[in-house]
Amino acid sequence: MAVALHLSDLEKMSWIAGAGSFVTGVSSLVVALTVAHPPASRAVQPTPVRAEDESEPVIVHLTTSASRIGARAAGALTGVAWWVGLCGSLLVLAYLAGNPVAQIRAELVAMDPRMPLLLMVILVLACAADAHSGGRDTLIIDADGLSLADRRWISWKNRxxxxxxxxxxxxxxxxxxxxxxxxxxxxxxxxxxxxxxxxxxxxxxxxxxxxxxxxxxxxxxxxxxxxxxxxxxxxxxxxx
Structure with a gap:
């Protein structure tokens, strides 16, 4: 942040503003995509459903759509936090290594802005996908056995x-x-x-x-x- 405040050039300030807008946009996009594609037959309340018919399965909802969406949003924000922390740490290390502030500013201006933004996107998507990774959303017990249903819309693996x-x-x-x-x-x-x-x-x-x-x-x-x-x-x- 201290380095950023020294950037007085209009192009530099525009890059910072654009990066901030991109951070907010990616987080909002992750949440919007999750809300826009709700999986079928998701539970509204995390309460057990008792079957009146003894032959019907007993279904226990362990999570809700809201809890899964919240986990995704929290994961996306965690990815942004990791990106900010990583970039900040690199700037601090560069300063502690003896690089003058003017040189750090020059290197930031010369850097292709797509590289740090690509890193942020990777971290956001990775953390959002890993959030709520248990995949143990619904427990079903019936006459033949026991099932655990993974109700996540976005996941690396159906669990x-x-x-x-x-x-x-x-x-x-x-x-x-x-x-x-x-x-x-x-x-x-x-x-x-x-x-x-x-x-x-x-x-x-x-x-x-x-x-x-x-x-x-x-x-x-x-x-x-x-x-x-x-x-x-x-x-x-x-x-x-």
Whole structure:
């Protein structure tokens, strides 16, 4: 910022103003694109849906459209912050390395403005895409198994998961050892299938159990709904 204030030339000031407008425009564009393309069948409220028919699946909405849009917007702003911090750090390092302010100003003027702007776009898009990267948006429990649906519109990889009861030796809802939340954890009948799922979906193994989903301790209604659904559909596979 100190270097920028020394730029009195009209062309230099125009470049700075244009860069600021571009920063604001990219952030707004990321949010607008996310809002303009809502995925189908997204939940409005993060509340469990209990099926009146015993044969119907139990659906638990873990996130909302608003929370996913907010995560994208926060990710875009994080990318802008990284860009500002990186550019500022480079200027400070150049000054501490003994380069005079006049030389730094000259190098800034000579620099192709597309390069730092391209860097900003890459950081904004990367942070926005990585935001809310869990992809565990909807939990579905039915007579055949358990599903985790990835409802994100923008993602590097669809992280939807399907587990059939026939694949599992057991499933449980256990308290996390470090905090008040709970985890849905499973054991596979076939160890190779467990390792494959760990590789494909990132399930962590702890004492022969693989964590499928973390449940917040603040959503007691969700926790009770999940347990009731597992009792109904998982049968002897469910360990209380």
């Amino acid at each position: 939807s998961v399907r587990l059939n009861w026939a694949q599992l030796d057991s499933i449980c809802v256990r308290a996390h050892p470090d905090h008040g939340g709970h985890h849905i954890a499973v054991r596979f009948k076939d160890p190779w299938a467990g390792r494959t799922f760990e590789y494909e979906h990132g399930f962590k193994e702890e004492h022969d159990w693989r964590t499928v989903l973390a449940l917040s301790s603040s959503k007691l209604e969700v926790l009770s709904t999940v347990r009731a659904a597992l009792v109904r559909y998982a049968g002897d596979t469910y360990q209380k």
